[in-house]
Amino acid sequence: MMYEKRSSVHCITAPASRWRHIARSSAARLAARAGQVSCLTAVALSASCGAVDGAEDDLELIDETSAAVLVATSLPCSTISTGSIGYLEHLPSDYATTGDQRYPTMIFLHGRDERGSNLDDLERLKTHGPPKHIKNGHTMTFTVDGKTEKFIVIAPQLSPTFGLTYPQAWLTCVIDHTLANYRADPDRLYVTGLSMGGYGTYAAATSATLAPKIAAVAPIAGGGTVSKACVIADNHIPVWAFHGDADTVVPLATGQAMINAINNCEPPPDPPPIFTIYPGVGHNSWDRAYNTGHTYHNPNLYEWLLRQRRDGASVKLTPVSVTKESGLGDAGMLIDEQGIAGDPRDGTAGQPVQGWASGYASDMPANAYIDLGEEVDLTDVYLFDANGNNTTRNDEWVVSVGAPGSWTVVATEPSDRYLVWKRHTVSARTRYVRISNRVAFIGMNEVVLYGRR
Structure with missing residues (x-):
């Protein structure tokens, strides 16, 4: 069964003071989504990427002021029987204006009652968790250690075709599509889910x-395959699990068994999993776990996630030295303002003022x-x-790796x-990164490098 295409277009926003009408034609939808400044409309895609029937002349109220926007769309997935997966997308308010900045990204997996097989059914995903908070106006923006950050949120919907289990191929399509099609920080991709989605979260991990x-x-309120728990430990994946001790749908023992299995791995997990048990709470432990304030936890779940990589x-690397092979000037200026440079990958970069001007032709x-x-x-x-040259060359500067010679x-x-x-x-x-200048009088103010040691 293909993911069913419907004629309606979805732009789900929080209440705001200004609204405008927008045509629901294909061109209007795509233009609005490409701009992503005033609003994101829905893109109703099927596996065959067909147009939305009968919607060319419709008008819809679109929120111009709110940054809390959920977009209904779908992704192709040829490795599953339905051929596609519908999902809600939430992008940071500045996503369209921040160039190549990468964002922490959260994939939310829903519970049993939120399953669906068409774009209209995606409305069910707003019942719980992050989509619920976004629907109510939260922009998924949090300040941690003095730095304010914004989440990309992807909330895919499982078709009833697959019963109560998130298939491996389905999870793979969602994660790979997210990493390939969004400016997701590949080092800060988080998976969370409730009930059936808690099982799905463990399945991915x-x-x-x-x-x-x-x-x-x-x-949250889920369990997993205990025989596979050491995959989590082997990959050093931080776990914060939640459960109510009065849960009769997924008993506390089910969640505890997974935590015990992780802790029993050799070598022991680093970091060890965190398991929060809510006394007197039944199956719905997610309202507490997903609370965006500090009523139940400080830091809250979102703030904790932002600290995990x-x-x-x-990480940003610290250069030891610079050796000039040829040219004039002080090549040390390529790395002399690392403090001013800040962290350009995370969007906190400064503007270095000194550069290496390496000579004449x-x-x-x-x-x-x-x-x-x-x-x-x-x-x-x-x-x-x-510099800002109106150059026709693409190799005024060249970056190479290797070793001298x-x-x-x-x-x-x-x-x-x-x-x-x-x-x-x-x-x-x-170990070495070579910077080469091929055009006279073109300076380079600073170089910042990232890698894994």
Whole structure:
């Protein structure tokens, strides 16, 4: 059974003071979603990507002011019988204006009664958990350790076709689609769910292929396969589980058995799982667990998640030294303002003012390499472009990895913007990173590197 296409278009928002009408034509929907400034409308996609029938002339009230928006859409999944998966999407209010900034991302798995097989059924997902809070106006924005951050929230819906179990292939489609199609921080992908979704959360975390992609999990009123619990321990996945001790639907012993199985792994889990038991609470322990304030927990679940990163997460690296191979000027200026540079990947970057201006045309190419002190898995190179050239070349600057005398190019940079951090994603094991300038009088103010040690 394909995920059924319906004619209605969904833009689910919190109450706000200003509204406008928007045509529900395909062009209008796509334009609104692409802009994502005033509103996100729904994109009703089927596995065949057909248009929405009979909706070309309809009008819908759209909230222009609220950042708490849920969009109903779907993703293709050829490895399951339904061919597609419907889901609600919530994006940070500044998603359209923050360039390549990555966001912490939460995948929410619902319970039994919220299953559905068409886009209209996605309305059921607003009953509990993060979608409920977003519906009521919460923007999924939290301040942790002095830094304010915003979640991407993806809430997929399981078809009744699959009974009460989230299939491995289904979970794989959701997680891989999220990482590939959103600016999700790959080191801060979180999975949480309630009841049946709590089981689904454990299913994802105990999958040998999915566990390495998950930064933390929060199963609520659920259980898992105890024989697979050590997949969680082996991947050092932080767990915060919740259960009511009066739960008669999924007994407390079921949740406790999974926690015990994780704790019994060898070597012991690092970090050990957290298990919160609510005295006198039945099956609905999720209202407490998903509370966005501090009525029950400080930090609350969302704040706790924001402190978790995937094991072996990519971090900002500290360069040891710079060696200039050719060219003029002080190549040390490539890394002399790391404090001012801040953390460009997380959107907290500054503007370095000093740069390496490496000479005249006769001095080109100018080369210098950064020593990181040890081999790392290099993941990102950020260059601060202070030039803004109207260049036709894409290789005014070249980034290479390897060792002196043996370099491999991994990125090229045109220097076509002004006072902008430029990100280059790489995947290489290296101790040295070479920066080469091929055009005269083009300075580079700073280089920030990320990787896994």
